[in-house]
Amino acid sequence: MSHPVKLGGVHHTALRCKDAKETVEWYARVLGMEYTTAFAEDHVPSTGDYDPYMHVFLDAGNGNILAFFELPNQPEMGRDENTPQWVQHFAFKVGSEEELLAAKAHIEAEGIDVLGPTHHGIFKSIYFFDPNGHRVELATDIGSDEQYAELKRVAPVMLDEWSKTKTAPRHADWLHEIARQEHGNA
Incomplete structure (x- = not known):
């Protein structure tokens, strides 16, 4: 149905x-x-x-x-003070790592502080704030079809485990290993 x-x-x-x-x-x-x-x-x-x-x-x-x-x-605009600034954000997709780096250079040239690129295993991101205090992310996908399929496969198991333990399930540790290897921290 x-x-x-x-x-x-x-x-x-x-x-x-x-x-x-x-x-x-x-x-x-x-x-x-x-x-x-x-x-x-x-x-x-x-x-x-x-x-x-x-x-x-x-x-x-x-x-x-x-x-x-x-x-x-x-009343003057505020933010949810009980939620860390890094949590509430919106992310826009860019087409490649080269585009991500070019965007970072452009945004920094506008006088805006940019964090990253941050490696998330299957995508890379940069972060910055708009004039309203909203956190903005630009991201580019870098994962393989197999990696995305594996993440989809383990997602229900991870959610169930999180729901029971409230600790990070280790079913996708390989994502962190990818990021460590790229940074030479293996």
């Missing part, structure tokens, strides 16, 4: 921003995103509440849209 919900991908992901214009300009300059759409309302369509907002949409490639809300009547 097929599932009754048929997803066609992510329509958009929406986050809050401090300044819609600054955010649109930053994503265009730093990541080359095209600004495509804006909605501005005084009342929230889903609730009817009075809460003026600007909702901007940026094209992240391949039909993926990143959106932001500027909410001038709400």
